[in-house]
Amino acid sequence: MTRSVKLSRVGTLLADHDYPTTRRDAMDAFDDVTLLFADGQAPMDETLSEVPSDTFDSAEDLEMELYSQLPIEAVGEPGQSEGEG
Template identity: 35%
Template sequence: MTERVKLKDLEEAFDGLPYPITKENAVEEVEGVVLVYADGEEAASDVIARIEEEVFDDPASLAASIRNNLPVDAVGEPGQSEGEGD
C-alpha cells in the first residue's frame, strides 16, 4: 500500500525510523512512501537516493535533506504570484 505524504508532514512521517539511519537503510525503509508536491508526486526513496549525506541523526535532518533535494517545481514556481504578468 502506498502512503502519500505532504512536504509539511515529512518529520512526522519519518519519526518512526530507527535513527541514526544510513541513506541506504532510509531508502529501504520508505519504500512505498510517495511525496506529494504542488504539481505532482515522487517516490520518497528516489529523493533520498539523490541526497549526498550518508547518515541522518533524526527526522529533522532527514526532512531537511529531502527538502534540499526536491525538484524546483515541487513547491510551486518561484517568483510567481497572482496579479503579475504583462
C-alpha cells in the same frame, strides 16, 4: 500497499523512523511512500537516493537533506513568495 504523504507532513513520517540511520535504511523504510508536491509527486526512496549524506543523526537532518533534493515546483509556483513588505 503504497502510502501517499503530502510534503507538509513528511516531518511526521520521518520522526517515526529510528535514528541514527543510513540513507539505504531510510530508502528501504520509505520505499512504499509517494511524496505529494504542490505540483506533482515523486517516489520518496528515489528522492532519498539523491541526498549527498550517507548517515543521519535525526529526523531533522534527513528532512533537510530531502528538501534539498526537491524541485522548486515541489513547494509551489516558481517565483512565488510569501508576500512582500
